Amino acid sequence: MYNRLQYISQGKTIEEQLYNIHQALDAGCDWVQMRFKNQTAKNTFALAEAVKFLCEEYLANFIVNDNLYLAQQIAADGVHLGLTDMNIAEARAILGNTKIIGGTANTFEDIENHIKNGCDYIGLGPFRFTPTKEKLSPILGLSGYFNILKQMRQNNLKIPVYAIGGITIEDICPLMETGIHGIAVSGMITKSDRKEKLIQQLNEKLYANVIV
Ligand SMILES: Cc1ncc(COP(=O)(O)OP(=O)(O)O)c(N)n1
Numbered sequence: 001m002y003n004r005l006q007y008i009s010q011g012k013t014i015e016e017q018l019y020n021i022h023q024a025l026d027a028g029c030d031w032v033q034m035r036f037k038n039q040t041a042k043n044t045f046a047l048a049e050a051v052k053f054l055c056e057e058y059l060a061n062f063i064v065n066d067n068l069y070l071a072q073q074i075a076a077d078g079v080h081l082g083l084t085d086m087n088i089a090e091a092r093a094i095l096g097n098t099k100i101i102g103g104t105a106n107t108f109e110d111i112e113n114h115i116k117n118g119c120d121y122i123g124l125g126p127f128r129f130t131p132t133k134e135k136l137s138p139i140l141g142l143s144g145y146f147n148i149l150k151q152m153r154q155n156n157l158k159i160p161v162y163a164i165g166g167i168t169i170e171d172i173c174p175l176m177e178t179g180i181h182g183i184a185v186s187g188m189i190t191k192s193d194r195k196e197k198l199i200q201q202l203n204e205k206l207y208a209n210v211i212v
C-alpha cells in the first residue's frame with residue numbers, strides 16, 4: 001500500500017527544486033512528485049535525472065508530474081496526470097502495470113472514470129485555495145471530501161485517495177475521518193523551517209489509526 005504522505009516539489013530553478021527535494025528527503029519524506037512547471041525540456045530532464053538519483057539514495061518513491069514520456073525515459077516509479085493531461089487509459093497502455101499512475105479528481109465521476117481507466121491512486125482536490133497552483137478547480141472543503149468518499153463507499157469503489165490543496169497540519173485528522181488514504185502537500189513542507197519535526201507530526205497523524 002502506498003505511503004500516506006506525498007511531497008510535491010516547488011522551485012523556480014533546478015537548484016531551488018533540488019534544494020527543496022533534498023531537504024524533504026532528509027527530513028523523512030519517502031514519496032516525491034517532481035512538479036517543475038513552464039520549463040524547457042532540457043531543464044526538466046536534467047532535474048528529473050538528478051531527482052531520480054537522489055530518491056534512489058533515500059529509497060523514496062519518485063513520480064513525475066504531467067510528463068509521462070519523461071517518467072518513462074528516466075524510469076521513474078510513475079507519473080501524476082491531471083484532468084487536462086494525458087488520458088489515464090492511454091498512459092496505462094504506454095507504461096504497463098508496474099508503474100504508478102496517479103490521477104487528479106474534483107468529482108465522484110472523475111474518480112469513477114479514473115478507476116475504469118486503470119488509475120492507481122487519486123489526488124482529490126483542491127481542499128481549499130492555494131497559491132501553489134493556478135486555475136484551481138472548484139474548492140471541495142471538508143464537506144466535499146465527506147460526500148465524495150461516502151459515495152465511493154456506497155458504490156463499493158476502492159482506491160487510495162489523497163487530499164490536496166492548501167492542507168495544514170490541523171486539517172489532517174478531520175480529513176482522515178472522511179476516509180481518505182493520505183495527503184499530497186507542497187507549501188506546508190517547502191516553507192517549514194523545522195521539516196523533520198513537521199514530517200514526524202504529519203506521519204503520526206496520518207498513521208494514527210493504522211494497526212500493525
Ligand atoms: C497528488 C496530486 N493530486 C493532484 C495534482 C494536480 O494535478 P493537475 O491537476 O494536473 O495540476 P498540476 O499539478 O499539473 O498543476 C497533483 N499534481 N498531484
Ligand SMILES: Cc1ncsc1CCOP(=O)(O)O
Nearest residue numbers: 130132133165166185186187
Ligand atoms: C498541485 C495542486 N493541485 C491542486 S492543489 C495543488 C497544490 C498543492 O500545493 P499546496 O500543498 O502548497 O497547497
Ligand SMILES: [Mg+2]
Nearest residue numbers: 066081082085
Ligand atoms: Mg498536471
